[in-house]
Amino acid sequence: MNLDQITITPVFPLWLILLLFSLGFASAVIQYRFMLGRLGRPRALGLSLLRLGAISFLIAFALNPSLVAKKEHKVSPAIAILLDTSQSMGQPGRPGKASRLEEAKALLTEGTNPLLKSLNERFEVRLYGVGESMRTIEVKELGDLKTHGMNGNLSETLKDLSGKNTLALLLSDGNLKWNEGQPTNLPIVTVPLGNPGEYKDILIKAVKAPSLAFRGREVMIDATIKSYGYTGLTLPVLLKEGNKLITAKNTHINASPGEVTVSLSFIPDEVGQKNLSISIPQQFGESLVSNNSVNLSVKVVRDKIRILMVSGNPSMNYRFMRTALKSDPSIDLLSFVILRTPSDILNVPTHEQSLIPLPVETLFSKEIKNFDLLIFDNFKYPLYLSPHHLESIREFVRGGGGFAMIGGPNLANEGRYQVSPIGEILPVRFAEKEDYRRDSKAGVRLSRAGVLHPITRLSSDLTGDDADRLHFWREMPPLDGFNLLEAKSSATVLLESSDGIPWPILTVSSYGNGRVLALATDYSWKWYMGMVAKGKGNHAYLRLVDRMVRWLTKDPSMDPVQIALPESAGSIGQEIEVRIKLREEDLSPNLRSMVSFSVFNPDGLKVESRIKPSGQSGEYLGSFLPEKGGIYKLKVATSTGSLEESMVVTGLLESLDAAPNHEQLKKVSASTGGKFLSTSDELLKEIESYARKGESRFIEEKRSSVWARPFVMILVLGFLILEWYFRRRWGLV
Amino acid sequence: MGEGGQTEMISRRNFLSFGLGLAAGLFFKAPKLLFGAPLPHFFFSQLKYRGGAWDPNPQFAEAVMEELELRTSIDGIKERRVTTLSDPDLFFYPFLYMAGKYEFDPFTPQERETLKRLLSYGGFLLAEDTVGAKGFGFDQAFRREMKQLFHDHELRRLPLDHSVYQSFYLIENIGGRQKVNPYLEGITIDNWTPVIYSQNDLSGAWSRDKFGKWVNECIPGGEIQRSAAFKLGINIIVYSLTSDYKKDVIHHPFIKRRQSS
Numbered sequence: 006m007n008l009d010q011i012t013i014t015p016v017f018p019l020w021l022i023l024l025l026f027s028l029g030f031a032s033a034v035i036q037y038r039f040m041l042g043r044l045g046r047p048r049a050l051g052l053s054l055l056r057l058g059a060i061s062f063l064i065a066f067a068l069n070p071s072l073v074a075k076k077e078h079k080v081s082p083a084i085a086i087l088l089d090t091s092q093s094m095g096q097p098g099r100p101g102k103a104s105r106l107e108e109a110k111a112l113l114t115e116g117t118n119p120l121l122k123s124l125n126e127r128f129e130v131r132l133y134g135v136g137e138s139m140r141t142i143e144v145k146e147l148g149d150l151k152t153h154g155m156n157g158n159l160s161e162t163l164k165d166l167s168g169k170n171t172l173a174l175l176l177s178d179g180n181l182k183w184n185e186g187q188p189t190n191l192p193i194v195t196v197p198l199g200n201p202g203e204y205k206d207i208l209i210k211a212v213k214a215p216s217l218a219f220r221g222r223e224v225m226i227d228a229t230i231k232s233y234g235y236t237g238l239t240l241p242v243l244l245k246e247g248n249k250l251i252t253a254k255n256t257h258i259n260a261s262p263g264e265v266t267v268s269l270s271f272i273p274d275e276v277g278q279k280n281l282s283i284s285i286p287q288q289f290g291e292s293l294v295s296n297n298s299v300n301l302s303v304k305v306v307r308d309k310i311r312i313l314m315v316s317g318n319p320s321m322n323y324r325f326m327r328t329a330l331k332s333d334p335s336i337d338l339l340s341f342v343i344l345r346t347p348s349d350i351l352n353v354p355t356h357e358q359s360l361i362p363l364p365v366e367t368l369f370s371k372e373i374k375n376f377d378l379l380i381f382d383n384f385k386y387p388l389y390l391s392p393h394h395l396e397s398i399r400e401f402v403r404g405g406g407g408f409a410m411i412g413g414p415n416l417a418n419e420g421r422y423q424v425s426p427i428g429e430i431l432p433v434r435f436a437e438k439e440d441y442r443r444d445s446k447a448g449v450r451l452s453r454a455g456v457l458h459p460i461t462r463l464s465s466d467l468t469g470d471d472a473d474r475l476h477f478w479r480e481m482p483p484l485d486g487f488n489l490l491e492a493k494s495s496a497t498v499l500l501e502s503s504d505g506i507p508w509p510i511l512t513v514s515s516y517g518n519g520r521v522l523a524l525a526t527d528y529s530w531k532w533y534m535g536m537v538a539k540g541k542g543n544h545a546y547l548r549l550v551d552r553m554v555r556w557l558t559k560d561p562s563m564d565p566v567q568i569a570l571p572e573s574a575g576s577i578g579q580e581i582e583v584r585i586k587l588r589e590e591d592l593s594p595n596l597r598s599m600v601s602f603s604v605f606n607p608d609g610l611k612v613e614s615r616i617k618p619s620g621q622s623g624e625y626l627g628s629f630l631p632e633k634g635g636i637y638k639l640k641v642a643t644s645t646g647s648l649e650e651s652m653v654v655t656g657l658l659e660s661l662d663a664a665p666n667h668e669q670l671k672k673v674s675a676s677t678g679g680k681f682l683s684t685s686d687e688l689l690k691e692i693e694s695y696a697r698k699g700e701s702r703f704i705e706e707k708r709s710s711v712w713a714r715p716f717v718m719i720l721v722l723g724f725l726i727l728e729w730y731f732r733r734r735w736g737l738v
Numbered sequence: 739m740g741e742g743g744q745t746e747m748i749s750r751r752n753f754l755s756f757g758l759g760l761a762a763g764l765f766f767k768a769p770k771l772l773f774g775a776p777l778p779h780f781f782f783s784q785l786k787y788r789g790g791a792w793d794p795n796p797q798f799a800e801a802v803m804e805e806l807e808l809r810t811s812i813d814g815i816k817e818r819r820v821t822t823l824s825d826p827d828l829f830f831y832p833f834l835y836m837a838g839k840y841e842f843d844p845f846t847p848q849e850r851e852t853l854k855r856l857l858s859y860g861g862f863l864l865a866e867d868t869v870g871a872k873g874f875g876f877d878q879a880f881r882r883e884m885k886q887l888f889h890d891h892e893l894r895r896l897p898l899d900h901s902v903y904q905s906f907y908l909i910e911n912i913g914g915r916q917k918v919n920p921y922l923e924g925i926t927i928d929n930w931t932p933v934i935y936s937q938n939d940l941s942g943a944w945s946r947d948k949f950g951k952w953v954n955e956c957i958p959g960g961e962i963q964r965s966a967a968f969k970l971g972i973n974i975i976v977y978s979l980t981s982d983y984k985k986d987v988i989h990h991p992f993i994k995r996r997q998s999s
Contacts, residue, residue, distance in 0.1 A: 318811035319979035320779050321832045325860060327981060328930075339988060342980055344906055346811045353969075356996045359904045359984055410878040414813065482830065527779075531830055538829035 011711070022067045029060035044735055050636040052728055059724035062717070077704050082171035082696040083129040085191075086113070086121070086164065088150070089177035089198075090136040092250045093663035095152035096178070096292055098199055099684070105198040105665070106152050112196065112684060114147065123689050125578040129695055131170070135162055135181070154578075158674065160184040163621040167191045170562035172696050175673065179666030187677050192679035194695055196688065199665030205234035207288055208296035208662055211266065216572070219308040220276050221375075226269045228283050228299070233664050235288060236261045243284050244269045251281070262664065273305040275405075278651050280636050287613070296661045297370040300636055300653045301574075309337040310558050313368060313376045317383040317415040325530035326382065326411075333482035336554065339376075343384070349448040369394035373401045377558040383413025383527045386427065399426035403517030407557030413527030414441045432496030432514035433523045446483035448503040449510050451475055455499035459563050460513065460552045463545065477545075479503065482535035484510070487526040520557045551730045566600075566641045567652045575637075580630050583652075585616070585641050599644045602627040607635025780806070780814035780975065781833035783821045785863075790842030790876060794868040797953060798941035802971045809972060812979065823849035829856055833978050837866040837941055841875035845860060845883055854887045855930040861977040868939040870916035877937065884925060884933065891934055893923045900924075902934065904984045904993055905976040906969075913966025914938025915954045922970075929982045934974060943967035
């Protein structure tokens with residue numbers, strides 16, 4: 006035991022310990038003086054020293070002296086071998102190797118002196134797979150290891166490995182996410198896989214497209230094309246909807262690797278979901294074909310509902326309907342009013358009157374397709390329109406347009422037109438004897454179908470519940486005139502006259518892909534002023550017109566449900582959540598339990614999905630887990646209707662840039678203090694020399710308290726016993 | 739309108755009044771509006787108020803309605819309906835007409851509320867000061883009532899490109915029995931003018947007795963001024979049924995072209 010092995014850790018402050026020593030010493034001096042006269046100097050001194058020794062030892066307890074024993078240990082370096090298992094590692098490796106992963110396996114396990122075995126003999130080695138997440142790999146699993154998932158995140162991986170390892174050995178093609186500025190104390194030695202010089206591929210790296218487009222307005226889609234090994238090539242970029250080619254553009258590749266952005270544009274002519282794809286044809290020698298196309302989904306909506314309205318004469322019905330249509334900023338109204346008929350006499354030259362001829366040929370032959378809805382308001386159309394115009398109107402409706410005929414005296418005696426194209430599309434036919442009645446007022450009532458139909462259902466704040474809704478319509482002022490019509494068997498009567506024979510007042514039906522409505526009165530404006538007269542405002546009339554227009558034009562807002570998709574495309578393996586909102590009128594308790602949510606994968610197979618209330622009234626959250634890329638169809642059904650939407654789930658290999666990125670590996674090595682090796686280097690030697698630099702030693706320290714040793718206690722007791730013995734002998738006790 | 743047009747109108751009226759009119763009148767009654775009966779597309783509803791003289795031109799409607807029938811596609815009826823602000827059917831009258839010479843009693847709060855609601859939600863009022871001079875009884879009383887009804891909107895001169903001047907004829911001259919103002923005034927809310935006010939006594943120019951003779955001379959313009967009054971009347975009626983239809987984009991270039999020709 007050396008003195009330098011002793012350390013003290015006082016249990017009291019040092020000044021207190023020194024004070025105690027001083028007191029002990031003073032008591033020994035006093036004792037000496039006291040005994041000096043009786044025992045003489047030698048004996049008094051001897052006893053006092055014995056007492057001083059005992060006291061000193063006892064006070065020295067407070068210094069808590071310990072003996073420290075130190076022992077040096079060597080630590081064998083721990084090496085983490087990181088094996089990149091992301092999808093790009095499935096691409097061909099160096100010649101003779103089916104994939105980069107196989108190339109990595111060969112590096113670790115093949116040869117006369119396999120690298121993995123050699124490292125295991127010298128160091129503590131752990132093997133990890135780095136894909137979308139990091140996992141430990143047993144050596145025996147190595148043979149069956151497959152590539153899977155998106156590019157791994159090396160930065161996240163290092164957070165888990167730092168502090169536990171001396172060195173990391175990364176075998177990768179460089180397609181890893183790496184945050185260069187991330188601090189780490191784990192040097193990474195990188196071994197590049199794959200051969201960038203031999204890699205050939207053309208891929209659609211990115212697509213910039215709006216998720217929402219407007220019908221009739223140009224949609225621009227930018228596709229960024231990246232290429233490796235095809236310098237000088239000119240290739241077409243195709244935009245398709247299903248198998249139908251929408252547009253194509255050639256692009257020239259100037260460099261390798263090189264990037265070029267191609268802008269594709271088209272003008273959607275129909276509303277609805279458009280499932281599109283951008284593709285480039287496969288080129289000779291391409292390593293990867295699945296990244297040559299990208300799916301995208303664009304929802305086409307109308308910017309405005311375009312309405313063409315022709316009125317037979319200036320009337321209150323025209324003015325109030327115009328007021329309603331003009332008050333809606335989403336409606337673009339083009340209206341014509343027949344201010345004078347051929348039998349009216351004009352008494353001024355043309356330049357003194359504001360009348361313009363009705364451009365029937367332009368409107369009904371050329372421009373009709375640009376409208377969503379055609380309204381004839383008390384319009385004696387046979388006077389103005391030729392048979393081919395009527396044919397054109399029929400085709401317009403058959404193709405998906407809306408048509409509304411508003412009644413009035415001008416339509417009297419029109420029975421002969423029942424065989425015309427207009428008569429064919431109308432949901433009603435004229436009664437034979439009397440076409441227009443103005444001799445008595447007629448109230449209206451909701452039919453059974455009208456109680457539930459979206460046009461007349463209106464909203465509960467206007468009409469209350471079903472019983473109130475019936476009362477609401479009965480309360481409306483009577484009509485001063487209406488056409489006597491008969492509903493066709495395929496039509497649905499929503500409102501009918503409430504006095505006597507229930508003549509249909511508001512009737513709807515479908516024709517081809519379009520919708521048709523007949524309002525058999527030119528006095529519906531009284532519903533507007535009737536409510537105003539009662540002090541209830543004009544909301545009910547405006548709402549009724551709005552609902553008629555939107556129903557006729559199949560506006561999405563009339564869908565029983567709305568589906569809000571996530572803003573970005575979904576990814577495989579990540580749960581996708583969509584928000585489902587029921588229409589306000591469909592929120593009766595019975596309907597809530599009848600909402601269903603189904604999801605169909607790109608192959609048309611139903612996949613597992615869930616639906617749950619979101620916590621907000623009438624709102625649900627639907628979710629599913631996509632297992633493959635492509636376009637998924639989502640279907641929500643309620644008892645009042647259903648809605649289908651589609652969304653894109655990005656495939657794993659879609660847009661995959663699998664070119665070996667050895668520059669990235671060089672950056673990883675440089676920024677972590679590691680080294681970029683080559684497969685041709687003597688890997689074991691390089692790694693060993695690098696690992697040895699990180700070999701560490703540590704000194705183990707053991708402390709044992711001096712007072713815990715028996716001889717110290719014996720020494721104290723010895724002082725006290727010896728003093729007691731001499732006191733007794735010299736007659737002091 | 740040129741001279742020729744005016745001559746044609748007089749000839750027709752002479753024919754109607756002295757020829758078929760007198761003879762047929764003995765056998766056929768003009769259609770009468772009955773309270774609660776169905777309403778035709780267009781008719782005058784004349785507002786009867788307290789005080790003043792609510793009916794200065796009782797024979798104004800027939801001639802202008804004949805003109806309306808003859809020139810336009812509007813289905814109208816010659817008989818006017820007399821109404822008050824407490825009439826339960828007031829809100830279903832397409833065209834409220836109010837005329838007078840003298841100051842009238844202020845409307846009651848209830849009447850004001852009704853009239854304001856009517857005019858704010860689509861009703862239409864043509865008001866006329868028929869005295870033939872500015873700033874007298876009816877004029878003062880009417881402006882007072884309009885100020886009470888529409889605090890934020892004043893009676894203002896209607897600009898020359900207002901739809902009322904373009905709704906049927908392209909009006910350049912304002913007619914009437916008197917030429918007090920070369921313009922109409924109105925209260926415009928958004929793009930709709932629910933109140934139009936004239937001080938030229940249009941109805942005085944339209945008035946015709948049962949023998950077909952004009953009741954009043956038009957001063958100073960004579961028959962040209964009367965013809966202009968009829969045209970303006972037609973335009974006001976068409977405006978009340980079509981609003982600012984002539985402001986739609988498709989009409990604009992036509993009207994510009996014709997005005998510049």
